[in-house]
Structures are given as C-alpha cells and as structure tokens.
Amino acid sequence: MAEIxxxxxxxxxxxxxxxxxxxxxxxxDGEFIVLVGPSGCGKSTLLRMVAGLEDISAGTxxxxxxxxxxxxxxxxxxxxxxxxxxxxxxxxxxxxxxxGLKNRRIxxxxxxxxxxxxxxxxxxxxxxxxKPRALSGGQRQRVAMGRAIVRQPAAFLFDxxxxxLDAKLRVTMRGEIxxxxxxxxTTALYVTHDQLEAMTLADRLxxxxxxxxxxxxxxxxxxxxxxSTFVAAFIGAPAMNLLDARIEAGHLRLxxxxxxxxxxxxxxxxxxxxxxxxxxxxxxxxxxxxxxxEELGAGRVVHGFVEDQPLCVSLPxxxxxxxxxxxxxxxxxxxxxxxxxGKRLPQSVHRSAKVRA
Amino acid sequence: MQRFxxxxxxxxxxxxxxxxxxxxxxxxxxxxxxxxxxxxxxxxSPGGEGMATYEKVLTQKGGFTGTVTGAxxxxxxxxxxxxxxxxxxxxxxxxxxxxxxxxFRFATPIFWMIFTTLLLxxxxxxxxxxxxxxxxxxxxxYWGLIIPLLASATGTFYFRQFFKxxxxxxxxxxxxxxxxxxxxxxxxxxxxxxxxxxxxxIIMFVYGWNQYLWPMLMTTDERFFTLxxxxxxxxxxxxxxxxxxxxxxxxxxxLAMLPPLGVVLAFQRLFIKGLTxxxx
Numbered sequence: 001m002a003e004i005x006x007x008x009x010x011x012x013x014x015x016x017x018x019x020x021x022x023x024x025x026x027x028x029d030g031e032f033i034v035l036v037g038p039s040g041c042g043k044s045t046l047l048r049m050v051a052g053l054e055d056i057s058a059g060t061x062x063x064x065x066x067x068x069x070x071x072x073x074x075x076x077x078x079x080x081x082x083x084x085x086x087x088x089x090x091x092x093x094x095x096x097x098x099x100g101l102k103n104r105r106i107x108x109x110x111x112x113x114x115x116x117x118x119x120x121x122x123x124x125x126x127x128x129x130x131k132p133r134a135l136s137g138g139q140r141q142r143v144a145m146g147r148a149i150v151r152q153p154a155a156f157l158f159d160x161x162x163x164x165l166d167a168k169l170r171v172t173m174r175g176e177i178x179x180x181x182x183x184x185x186t187t188a189l190y191v192t193h194d195q196l197e198a199m200t201l202a203d204r205l206x207x208x209x210x211x212x213x214x215x216x217x218x219x220x221x222x223x224x225x226x227x228s229t230f231v232a233a234f235i236g237a238p239a240m241n242l243l244d245a246r247i248e249a250g251h252l253r254l255x256x257x258x259x260x261x262x263x264x265x266x267x268x269x270x271x272x273x274x275x276x277x278x279x280x281x282x283x284x285x286x287x288x289x290x291x292x293x294e295e296l297g298a299g300r301v302v303h304g305f306v307e308d309q310p311l312c313v314s315l316p317x318x319x320x321x322x323x324x325x326x327x328x329x330x331x332x333x334x335x336x337x338x339x340x341x342g343k344r345l346p347q348s349v350h351r352s353a354k355v356r357a
Numbered sequence: 358m359q360r361f362x363x364x365x366x367x368x369x370x371x372x373x374x375x376x377x378x379x380x381x382x383x384x385x386x387x388x389x390x391x392x393x394x395x396x397x398x399x400x401x402s403p404g405g406e407g408m409a410t411y412e413k414v415l416t417q418k419g420g421f422t423g424t425v426t427g428a429x430x431x432x433x434x435x436x437x438x439x440x441x442x443x444x445x446x447x448x449x450x451x452x453x454x455x456x457x458x459x460x461f462r463f464a465t466p467i468f469w470m471i472f473t474t475l476l477l478x479x480x481x482x483x484x485x486x487x488x489x490x491x492x493x494x495x496x497x498x499y500w501g502l503i504i505p506l507l508a509s510a511t512g513t514f515y516f517r518q519f520f521k522x523x524x525x526x527x528x529x530x531x532x533x534x535x536x537x538x539x540x541x542x543x544x545x546x547x548x549x550x551x552x553x554x555x556x557x558x559i560i561m562f563v564y565g566w567n568q569y570l571w572p573m574l575m576t577t578d579e580r581f582f583t584l585x586x587x588x589x590x591x592x593x594x595x596x597x598x599x600x601x602x603x604x605x606x607x608x609x610x611x612l613a614m615l616p617p618l619g620v621v622l623a624f625q626r627l628f629i630k631g632l633t634x635x636x637x
Contacts, residue, residue, distance in 0.1 A: 051529075051533065052532075052533075053529050053532070053533075072532070073529070073532045073533045074532060074533060074534070074535035074536075078533070079533065080529070080530070080533050082526045082529070082530065083526075084524060084526055086524065086526035086527055086529065086530040087530075088527065088530075088531075088545055089549065090545075090548040090549055090551075099534055099536075099544070100533070100534030100535055103534055103535040103536050103540060104535050147530075147534075
C-alpha cells in the first residue's frame with residue numbers, strides 16, 4: 001500500500017525517439033488510475049518505467065516514499081499483470097503463484113497460506129494443480145492476478161490485461177478486477193486503449209497523447225469537460241462530433257444556423273457535440289442528410305452530414321427516418337475548442353434571447 | 358479418413374526394405390562362422406555361431422597388448438558419446454543464454470563468428486587441436502578426447518533461436534518475481550528447453566559415438582580404444598588364419614549400433630517435439 005509519485009518523467013530511446021516526456025502525476029494510496037490513449041501514446045512505456053522494466057531517462061519515480069529510479073523491478077514492491085499473462089508454462093498454477101514468494105525466501109507455510117487465500121478469492125481452487133496450458137483465457141488471467149495478489153505489493157500494475165479475452169469475458173473480468181482492487185485497497189495503475197474499460201474502472205483517468213498527459217480527471221469530469229479535441233474524440237462512444245464552426249457577432253454559427261450566444265470576437269472554432277446530445281426537431285435547427293444507419297438494438301447511431309461535415313447522432317430505435325432530418329441541441333451541451341491548438345476554450349454557449357434555431 | 362492406397366504402401370515397404378536389409382544382413386552374417394562368410398558371402402538367414410561370436414567379441418582380449426575387450430570398447434564409446442552430448446548441451450545452452458539475454462558489445466558479431474564455424478568441419482582444425490591437447494599432456498585421457506569438441510555452433514544456434522522465441526514477458530515476469538539471471542535460467546529456461554535439450558542430446562550423442570578420426574589421433578593406448586576403432590582393428594589385427602574374422606567385425610558393428618538406437622528410442626517423443634513444436 002503506497003502512493004506513487006511521478007515527477008517530470010521522460011523516456012528517450014537511443015536514437016532520439018521521445019516516447020514519454022515530462023509526465024507528472026501523483027497517485028494516492030489505494031487509488032485506481034487508468035492510463036488510456038491510442039497505441040503509441042507512451043502509456044505502456046510509462047507503466048514499464050514504473051515497473052522497472054524500462055530505464056527512466058528523466059525525472060523521478062517514487063513509490064511509497066522511496067525513489068525507485070535505480071532499483072530492480074523485484075525491489076520496487078510492485079506486481080504486474082501482463083497482456084499475454086506471462087505465466088510460466090512448465091509450472092502448475094500453484095507453482096506459478098508461489099515462485100515469486102519462494103524467490104523472496106518467504107517461509108513455506110506462509111506461502112501456502114497466501115496461495116490458499118488468493119485461490120479462494122479468485123475461485124481457482126479446482127485448477128491449482130493444472131498447468132496454464134489446460135486453462136481457458138479467463139482462468140489464465142485469474143492466475144496472473146493471483147500471482148500479483150499473493151505478493152501483497154504496494155501497487156498493482158496492469159498492462160492491458162483484458163485485451164486477449166473475448167468481449168463478454170472482458171466485461172466480467174473488468175468487474176472482478178475492480179471489486180478485487182477495492183477490497184484489497186491496493187494502489188493500481190492500469191493501462192488500456194479501451195476507453196470504455198478506462199471509464200468503468202478508473203477513480204481517475206489519465207489520457208495520454210504523444211507521450212504527454214492530455215488530461216487527468218475523474219471519468220465523468222473528463223467525459224463532460226474534455227480538455228482538448230483529442231480527449232473529446234477519444235473518450236466516449238460514438239466519438240464526439242467535431243465540426244468547424246464560427247463565432248460571429250457574439251453568436252455561434254454552424255452551417256449558417258445560430259446555435260446560441262457566446263462571448264468573444266469573430267473567429268473560427270472547433271465545435272464538439274456528443275451524438276447523444278442531439279435531438280430530433282420537427283422543423284428548423286440543423287439540416288441533416290442521412291448516410292448510414294447502424295442499428296444497435298437498444299438504439300441506433302445515424303451517420304450523415306450537416307452541409308458537407310460528417311456528424312453522427314444517437315437516436316432511439318423505432319420509426320423509419322426520412323432522408324432529411326432537423327436536429328437541435330441544448331447550448332449547454334456544446335463544447336468549444338480552439339480551431340488550431342485543439343484546446344478547450346473557456347467560453348460557454350448560452351441560449352440566444354430570441355431562439356432562431 | 359484417407360482411402361487405403363496400395364501404391365503408397367508399396368513405396369513405403371520398398372523404402373523400409375532398402376534401409377533395413379543391410380542391417381539385417383549384418384546381423385545374420387554375424388551369426389555365421391568366418392569361413393562360411395568367406396566362402397558364401399553374406400547371409401540373410403541365421404547361423405549357429407551367434408552366441409559364441411558375441412561372447413568372444415565382448416570378452417576376448419585383443420590388440421597388441423592384449424588388454425582391450427569388446428566390452429571395454431563399448432564403455433569407452435559410451436563415455437565419449439555421453440560426455441560429448443551432455444557437454445555440448447550445457448556449453449551451447451550457456452553460450453546461447455549469454456548471447457540472447459545479456460546486452461554486451463559485439464554480441465551479434467560474436468554470434469556470427471560462432472555461426473560461421475558451422476561451415477568448418479572438425480578436420481580443418483584437427484591438427485592444431487591435437488597439438489594443443491598434446492602440449493597439455495591430454496593424449497590418452499577421456500577429457501582430452503571430449504573437451505576440444507565441446508563447443509558446438511549447431512547447438513548454440515538451435516538454442517539461440519529457441520531462446521529468442523521465448524516471450525519477453527516471461528523474463529519480465531521473472532524479474533518482477535525476484536529471479537536473478539541464474540534462477541531465471543535454471544527455473545524457467547531450462548525446464549522450457551527440455552524437448553530442445555533432448556533433440557540436441559540425441560544428435561550429439563550419435564555424433565560423438567560415431568567419431569573415428571579424432572579418437573584415432575588422440576589415443577594410442579589401446580585401453581582408450583572406441584568401438585569404431587575396434588571394428589577397424591579386427592580386420593587388421595585379429596587375423597588368426599588368412600581369413601579375417603568377418604563375423605566378429607559384423608558382431609561389433611551390430612553392437613555399435615545398439616546404444617544410439619536405444620537413445621533415439623528413449624528420447625524420440627521429446628526429440629520430435631523439440632524439432633517441431635513452437636508452442637510456449
């Protein structure tokens with residue numbers, strides 16, 4: 001049990017590739033932090049630097065008040081769960097879990113007790129004497145978790161642990177990981193590229209892009225107030241619509257339609273609208289031309305265009321739709337971003353005194 | 358299921374006969390008296406002298422000094438074969454471990470240097486090797502016979518490829534589990550390599566067992582003679598009458614075949630696994 005502190009951490013590979021630069025993050029004791037981002041954003045590298053599997057090129061990593069930059073992975077008091085489980089194929093489940101403890105010269109009966117306890121928690125009892133080969137993907141993942149739990153480490157590190165499982169199992173295991181972490185109260189760092197996994201697991205999300213932190217925050221905070229177009233497009237499914245709009249004479253205009261009052265001088269902005277914030281209107285509003293409809297059962301996602309800009313809308317299933325729709329959106333649900341830097345603008349949109357939309 | 362195909366079976370039978378007949382012929386001939394073989398050529402039917410011949414071959418003291426028996430030669434060959442096989446497995450595993458898992462300068466050039474020695478047969482360096490061992494006073498010793506041939510480019514190459522196919526995460530998991538280089542090697546890599554070790558062991562055992570030129574150079578003392586030399590010397594030395602003891606030569610040849618056969622039979626499942634399996 002410990003807090004983890006990253007200060008100005010950077011990683012430069014020989015040859016000059018900068019995988020991670022200037023990442024600072026403070027993880028409280030018992031907190032579940034999810035590092036999320038597209039592939040190549042440096043999230044795994046960051047995790048591996050905390051684990052001690054990659055050298056740290058700049059900055060310091062502190063675990064439980066101890067600077068661990070120069071410590072071997074085994075000395076950092078962490079346990080890691082890998083994407084491909086990395087179980088030792090020649091050992092039984094029991095041996096897999098106890099090997100790390102044996103290497104640390106923990107007494108035999110203590111090892112037996114810890115393995116017993118972990119097996120009970122993870123319902124692994126029937127499999128203790130099997131080899132990993134004879135287990136299903138979900139069971140292997142559990143064994144990998146068990147191997148981490150028996151160590152009773154200061155922190156768990158997860159490197160995309162659910163990516164090799166099928167969709168249904170992923171949901172189940174997600175729940176189990178969360179329950180387990182809350183119950184043990186162990187600090188956890190979790191890497192994933194799956195924004196849904198990130199949203200459901202995290203106490204706080206860290207969105208990474210190009211080796212830098214794009215935004216840190218609680219899942220709903222990040223969802224409702226994305227700090228940049230990158231975060232806006234990455235978190236949430238379907239991805240937030242990003243459209244070119246203009247501020248003209250104190251009004252936000254998209255496709256010639258006035259969407260609300262906004263402060264600031266005339267300029268181009270990027271307008272973000274979540275698909276689920278758009279509603280059907282009888283008339284007026286944004287003219288929308290339907291291209292493709294994805295039926296999801298509970299609802300449908302309609303892809304189409306406003307003028308020539310692509311837009312998608314979440315609508316309830318049901319009636320046939322005409323080729324032309326009229327869409328409305330509450331001004332509070334609009335997100336404004338700088339058209340060039342992509343950073344969130346401080347202004348918010350208000351309902352126009354005289355609603356023309 | 359596939360249909361029964363007589364033609365396929367015919368080909369297989371012919372192939373088997375082609376390979377097995379000479380062996381059967383050698384065995385059958387070894388049970389006849391030398392004079393019969395001399396008069397009638399080789400036999401495909403059993404004769405009556407079998408037991409006597411094998412007993413004589415195994416126990417009769419032969420050679421100039423009269424100290425070397427067949428049994429002694431079998432033992433020498435076994436020591437040589439086992440020493441070779443075990444030594445090569447150990448040395449090439451350690452070499453491959455160093456090459457794959459440790460970052461040091463010139464690892465790749467060193468590997469290629471080792472690899473190119475694959476192209477050179479033993480005969481190329483046999484004189485220098487002989488001289489070194491002779492200056493170390495290692496002629497007519499077992500270790501002198503074994504050690505100069507222990508380094509194995511083939512073995513190192515196989516193990517290197519195998520280690521490269523082991524997922525990196527296993528090493529990382531082991532590092533987090535507190536295993537140092539020695540414990541990772543003994544606790545993870547060695548058990549994982551078992552099929553590979555069996556394959557190399559068989560190949561190297563047969564290779565060592567069949568050595569002829571090297572033992573002939575290295576040993577002048579008849580107590581160190583191997584079976585391969587014994588077969589040769591029978592035809593040269595054990596000439597009682599004018600007729601060479603063909604039956605005894607055949608008996609020794611048959612005896613010489615048995616241990617490698619035993620090793621292959623014992624390890625064959627692991628052997629095939631080692632050469633084909635890549636599941637880890």
